[in-house]
Amino acid sequence: MKNEQGHHKTGKKYGMVIDLDKCTGCGACMVACMAENNVPFKEDETNKLDNIMWMRVYRMSNGKPFPDADICYIPRPCMHCEAKHGHSPCVSVCPATATDYSHETGIVSQIYTRCFGCRYCMAACPYHARYFNWWDPVWPEGMKNYLSPDVSPRMRGVVEKCSFCFHRYQLAKDKALTAGHREIEESAYQTACTQACPAGAITFGDLDNPKHAVYKLKHDPRAFRLLERLGTNPKVYYVTDREWVRWMADNYQDQEQKAKG
Amino acid sequence: MDDSALIPKGVKRCPFRQFALWIGIAGIVLLWGVYAMFLCWFKGLNQTNMNDAYGFALWIWADLAVIAVGGGAFFSGFLRYLVGKDELKNIINYAVLIGFICYSSALLILAIDVGQPLRAWFIFWHANVHSMLTEVAFCLSCYFAVLTIEYIPLILENRQINKVPFFHNLAHNMHEIMAIFAATGAFLSFFHQGSLGGVAGVLFGRPFSYREGVLIWPWAFFLFTWSAAAYGPCFTILITKITEVITGKKLVKDNVIELLAKISGWMIITYTAAKLIDTIYWAAVTAPSMGFTIDHFFGTSIYGIWILGAELILGGIAPGLILISEKGRKSPFGLWVAVIFGVIGVSLNRWVMVLQTMAVPVLPFEEWYLYIPSWQEVATTVLPVAYGVILIMISYRYMPIFPQEQELNPID
Amino acid sequence: MFPFSFEWAWDMSHYVFHGGLWYALAIIGLGMTYCIGKAVIDTIQGKGGGHH
Secondary structure (H helix, E strand, C coil), rough: CCCCCCCCCCCCEEEEEEEEECCCCHHHHHHHHHHCCCCCCCCCCCCCCCCCCCEEEEEEEECCCCCCCEEEEECCCCCCCCCCCCHHHHHCHHHHHHECCCCCCEEEEEEECCCCCCCHHHHHHHCCCCEECCCCCCCCHHHHHHHCCCCCCCCCCCHHHHHHHHHHHHHHHHHHHHHCCCCCCCCCCHHHHHHCCCCCEEEEEEEECCCHHHHHCCCCCECCCCCCHHHHCCCEEECCCHHHHHHHHCCCHHHHCCCCC | CCCCCCCCCCCCCHHHHHHHHHHHHHHHHHHHHHHHHHHHHHHHHHCCCCCCCCCHHHHHHHHHHHHCHHHHHHHHHHHHHCCCCCCHHHHHHHHHHHHHHHHHHHHHHHHHHHHCCHHCCCHHHHHCCCCHHHHHHHHHHHHHHHHHHHCCCHHHHHHHHHCHHHHHHHHHHHHHHHHHHCCCCCCCHHHHHHHHHHHCCCCCCCCCCCEECCCCEEHHHHHHHHHHHHHHHHHHHHHHHHHHHHHHHCCHHHHHHHEEEEEHHHHHHHHHHHHHHHHHHHHHHHHHHCCHEEEECCCCCCEEEEEHHHHHHHHHHHHHHHHHHHHHHHHHHHHHHHHHHHHHHHHHHHHHHHHHHHHHHCCCCCCCCCCCCCCHHHHHHHHHHHHHHHHHHHHHHHHHCCCCCHHHEEEE | CCCCCCCCCCCCHHHHHHHHHHHHHHHHHHHHHHHHHHHHHHHHHHCHHHHH
C-alpha cells in the first residue's frame, strides 16, 4: 500500500468509465454510495456546500435556448488522480501524510485517524470530491444497526471522500487468496455505484488490464476526462456522443474549439 | 495602585488608572474572541460559515496577512544585523514585538482553524515533506521560537527584572549573539514566507493561483517572500506612527523611519515589477494552457478586474513611488498614505490568493462561490488585534522598547 | 519528522527538508544553551549585580 518512492511495479489502475448518454440523473449511485460507505447526512440536505456526497451527480447545460437546449448529467466520484507518478493534487499537499496514492491499486486513500482537518486537500481538489465533516455524524434511531461494519465511520473535523469502495477490494482480495487465485476477477471487485446504476452507465475495473471492459472503453474516441488540461490525470473517464459536453468538460474556449475544428 | 517602580527610568507614562481602563476595553474585545474560540473548539467548525467550497477562508487570509506584515521583524533584523544598517537598532525592538504578536496570532488562528486541534502535532510527527504547509508549520514554529528569543531580552530589561543578576546576564548574553538568531530568523522566514505563497502556487487544480516556477518552488513562493520583506517594514512604520499618535510623543527619529521607508519603497517597486511580469505570464501562458482566460477569473463584480488593478497600482506602484522619492517619504502625509496603502495592498494580495482562489469556478458546471464569515470567525480574527494592543500597551509601559524615547522626550 | 516514523524515506527531499530543519533547531538550541549557560557562570562569578 505504501507509496514507496521509485518502486512502482505490479500496479493496477482501478478506474471508471461513465457513459453520459446512458445516465438519466436518477441519483441511485449517490444513494448506494451513501449507504455502502456509512456517509453521514443531515436532517436537511438542501445545502450542498456542507453536506457529504462521495458520489455527486451534477447537471450540465449547453446554455442554449429551445429547441437547441440540452442537458447532461455528470456523476462525479473522486477521480483518484494520478497526476505525475502519483503526485495527485491532494496527496502532494497533505501535510500529515493523511492521504495516500497507492501504486498497487491506483486508489487515493484517506486516513481518517491521521487527518487533522486542515482542509488543504479540499483547496487543492478541482473536482470538489473532498468533503469535510462539519458535524459529528448523527444517525436516525436504529440506523446504527444498519451501518456497514466494513467501513469506519468518520468523526467531526476530518476530511473524507470516495474510496472506490476500497473495503470491497480488500474483501475481494481475501476471497481470491482463500480460493487460491492470484488475480481478482473483474466481477469480484465492483463499486456500489457501479452496481446500483439502473442504466448500466458506470463501468468499473482495471484501466490497464486489457481483459477488463474499462480498458476498451477508455480508448473510445468519444471518451474524455474532466479538466484534463489541468494535468490531474484522473482515472474516471466519461463517454458521450455529444460534442458540446466534451468541449465543455475541459473548459475549451470558443476560439480553441474553432481552431481545433 | 502605583506601578512607577516598573516603568523604565527617564520616561513618562500615563496614570495607571488610564492604562488599566484601556487594557480593560481591549480585554472585553479579547474575551469576545476567546468566547468564539472556545465555541469553535467545543462545537466544531460548524460555527463558521466555511463550507466545502471554502475550506480556506477568513482565517487563512488573516494568517497569511499577519505573517506578511509581521515580516517587518525578520527583514529589519536582516538589515540591522546582516547588512549592517545600524540606525535600525532604534526601531528593531518594536519590529520584533510586532512580529512576535503577528506570529503568535498566526499560530493561534491556525490552532482554531484545524478540524481536530488535538491532532495538530501530526503535521510535525507525520510530516509530508512535499507539502508546502508542512514547511510553513515547521518554519513558522521555529521562527516563532526565534522571535520569542528576540523578545525575551526586552522583558528582562524591565527595571525590576533586570536587577536580578541572572536575568541581567542572560539578557546581555542574548544581545551579544542576537545576530546569529537574526540570521536564523531570516533563513526561516525566507522559507515560510515563500511557502505560504507556495501553498496557493502549487495548486495545479486551481488555475487561478497556480504558477509555474523553478524546481519545486512556484513563482508565487518568491513573490511572497519578496512582498513580506517589502511590506513588512510598512506595517512596522504604520504601527510606530499610530503609537506616536496615541502616546502623543515622538518615539523614533525621522532618519530611522526614512531609511526603513526608503528600503521598503525600493523593495515594493521591484516586487511590483516582478508581480506584473508574473501576472502577464500567468494570464497569457499558464492559465490559457489550462483552459482558462483572465475574463473568467475576474468575472464577478466583487472579484472584478478592479481588484487586480487595486493590488498592483494602489497597493504597489503608488506606495512604492512615494517611498522611493525623498520628498514623498519626508512628507508626513505621503508617508501615512504610502504605508497604509502598502499594508492594504499586501493584505489584498493575500486575500486574492486565498479567497478568490476558492471563489473562481473550475468545473464547467459550477457557479462562483461567495462567502461571508460568521461572527465567530470575525471575533476570532479580531481577537489577535485586541491581544496585540494589550501586549503593545504592556510592553511600551514597562519595557525599554524605544531607545530614542528619552532623548526625544526629555522630562524636565 | 524522525527516521522511525513510517513516512520517512531516505531520499533527497527528506535530506534537504530535515537537514534545514535540524540545522535551524540546532542553532536555536545551542544558542540558547550558550546564553543560559554563560549567564549561570556569569552570575556565579558575581557579574551583573550592579544597576545599569
